[in-house]
Amino acid sequence: MKVVSTNKGTSVEINYHGKVVNTGMYKFPVDEGIYLGKEDVQDDSVMDRRYHGGVDKACYWYSVKHYEFWKNRFPNLEWDYGMFGENLSISELDEGEVKIGDVYEIGECLVQVTQPRQPCFKLNYRFSCDTMVKEFIAAGFPGVYIRVLREGTINKGDELILKERNENSLSIRDVYQLLYQADKEPLLLKKAIEDKALAASCRKDLSK
Numbered sequence: 001m002k003v004v005s006t007n008k009g010t011s012v013e014i015n016y017h018g019k020v021v022n023t024g025m026y027k028f029p030v031d032e033g034i035y036l037g038k039e040d041v042q043d044d045s046v047m048d049r050r051y052h053g054g055v056d057k058a059c060y061w062y063s064v065k066h067y068e069f070w071k072n073r074f075p076n077l078e079w080d081y082g083m084f085g086e087n088l089s090i091s092e093l094d095e096g097e098v099k100i101g102d103v104y105e106i107g108e109c110l111v112q113v114t115q116p117r118q119p120c121f122k123l124n125y126r127f128s129c130d131t132m133v134k135e136f137i138a139a140g141f142p143g144v145y146i147r148v149l150r151e152g153t154i155n156k157g158d159e160l161i162l163k164e165r166n167e168n169s170l171s172i173r174d175v176y177q178l179l180y181q182a183d184k185e186p187l188l189l190k191k192a193i194e195d196k197a198l199a200a201s202c203r204k205d206l207s208k
Contacts, residue, residue, distance in 0.1 A: 001160040003106065004064045005089040006034045007082030008044040016125045023122050027082035033155035034087055036109050038148050041087045055147055056114045056199035062086035062143040063093035069139065074127055083126070086143060088154065095172040098144055101197030103164035108152025110163070115202040116142035116176040142176045145199065169195055178206060 009027035013020065024045030035042040039054050046053035062084045071079055081089040088106075095116065102113040119142075124132045136142075170178075170192050178184050178192055179202070192198060193206050 001090050001092050003088055003154060003156055003158045003160075004091050005029045005081035006032075006154060006156055007087050007089065008034060008041060009082065009085075011045045014122070014125050016121055019121075021122075023125075025085040025122050025126055027085055027087065029081050031156075033107075033153050035151070035153050036087075036111070036148055037151050044087065056201065057145040058148045059088065059111070059146050060084075060086045060117060060143055061088045061090050061093060061146070063095075063141065064089050064091045065093070066139075066141040069141070073135070074129070077127065084123075084143060085126070090160065093144065095140070095142060095144065095176065098172050099165060099167075099169040100172065100175060100192070100195050101164075101166045101169045102162060103149065104146075105161040105163050107154040107158040108150070109148060109154055110150035111146040111148055112197060113144055113172065114147050114197065114199040115145050116172045116179070117145060118142075118179060118202075118205070137180050140173060140176065142172065144172055147199075166197070169197065175202065175206075 007027040008030050009024050011022045011024055012026045013022050036059055039058050040046045041059055098113055100113055104111055119133045119136045121133060123136055124130050175192050178189055189206060193203055
């Protein structure tokens with residue numbers, strides 16, 4: 001896997017069915033790369049820190065290979081990397097292979113995988129589609145949130161080097177399915193909740 005695009009954005013005000021909010025979801029490729037701090041990407045907008053940013057969700061990745069699926073679904077949109085609000089667009093990222101707690105070296109950074117994305121209504125607005133959140137959940141392509149173990153700069157073309165893995169941890173896809181399945185497998189649920197590398201907010205949601 002390697003970085004295909006580094007993306008940042010500024011605050012944008014949206015009005016979704018009468019609900020006016022500011023969002024940092026509108027991100028676009030930047031030539032200079034990004035500086036990844038402990039709680040967010042430097043000079044990038046993170047508006048609602050209840051759900052984005054912070055030590056467990058400092059940066060969001062999305063897979064380049066999923067773009068083809070969504071382009072076929074929304075052929076009339078103007079496409080560019082960053083469409084899903086990701087700071088890093090990653091080649092060959094597979095949520096079924098990436099595990100909770102995986103530690104990667106990318107550029108100057110050392111990071112740890114913490115949880116899948118849990119989409120909100122702003123995704124509906126971004127894609128001008130009131131069913132986008134439901135479609136996103138059904139598609140099973142959530143992308144990845146990480147925590148930062150070592151700060152630094154990440155540039156386009158940087159490779160993701162797996163440095164540490166707990167083979168017993170669940171994959172990002174496993175956890176994503178647990179979040180949204182009506183019937184959850186008790187042993188898998190217990191395993192996810194007890195994983196110390198899992199983001200605290202995700203653990204709280206699974207514990208419900």
